[in-house]
Amino acid sequence: MHKSKGLTLIELMVTIAIVAILTTLSVTSLSGFLIETRVDNEISQLHRLLLSARNFAINSGRNVTVCPLNSANACSTQWQEPISVFIDLNNNQLFEPQNNELAIKVKSAIREGDQLIYAKYRNKVVYQPTGQLSGLSNGTFRYCPKGFQEKSRGIIVARSGRLYMTTDIDHDGQDEKRQGGEIVCQ
Template sequence: MFKIRNGFTLVELMVTIAVAAILLTIGVPSLTSIYEGVRVNNNVEKIHNIMAFARNQAISYGATVNVCPFASATSCGATTDWSNGIRVYLNNADGEHELRVIDSFNSQDKVKGAASVLSFTAEGMVSAGSGNIIYCPGAKDADSKSVNVSTSGLISYDVDGLSCL
């Protein structure tokens, strides 16, 4: 009696592997750009949300709330490079109280702010440091997105493609 064997021949298996390799070669670069785009959008939204949080806390506490580039557990960096993260802290009669921290962003990305510190007053206005915070994935200016903080305290998404230099 003749037995029916289930399975693949070596030729069928090699053709399948070759087709899969070709599809992966074509598809992986586009997946990388999609991943970068999603990463940029998520991190710009984080920056926008932490600025809105800082402004709301300043109004709620009736005190000055500062937002600055993260340098160490207790201090801010005196730089406009915000790539190491963002620190939000309350300044009142008792001293400084940390409210929220965003850890560093992706090591390939660059985050640049117009100022080294943003200070929200009790009225929600910015007393120091208004301007853009620009997020550049892989330090590529063409794909950058930004958040703008105006002196009136308005926090909005700004134009894309600004320079991170």
């Protein structure tokens, strides 16, 4: 009796087909995982930035401003750009180091194409020495990865200054605000 030491052409083709199917499935799952990880990382960084700003306001006894700065060092609504935390001594929404205003922290810009939106047309968050927000009412930061709106997440900034992360309340794969509405990126 003669034993074969190799694979037949059919066995080889079946093996290659199985490997191709498994590779396709794993790459699809991996890209979804990478997007979720990127969103979670950005939300976590923003959460830590806001907590740092609030804590600095409480500990220093001064108002602390969180905002994206434009080229003139003025607060803007371009939240996808680097976000700065600083003490705005004269409350003019400008970071002026020449006036002894202190830069506390800067968060880098988000990935190009993704969106970070804070309420409608709001250009800053200001924490008072009490830890509460100055001026405006509650607002929601929404991080929206390009092409994957269903993976969007958010942080609700309450008037009290406390922060609340959005979660998937109804287990449909999309985060909702505490009131139950899904995160909308528009």
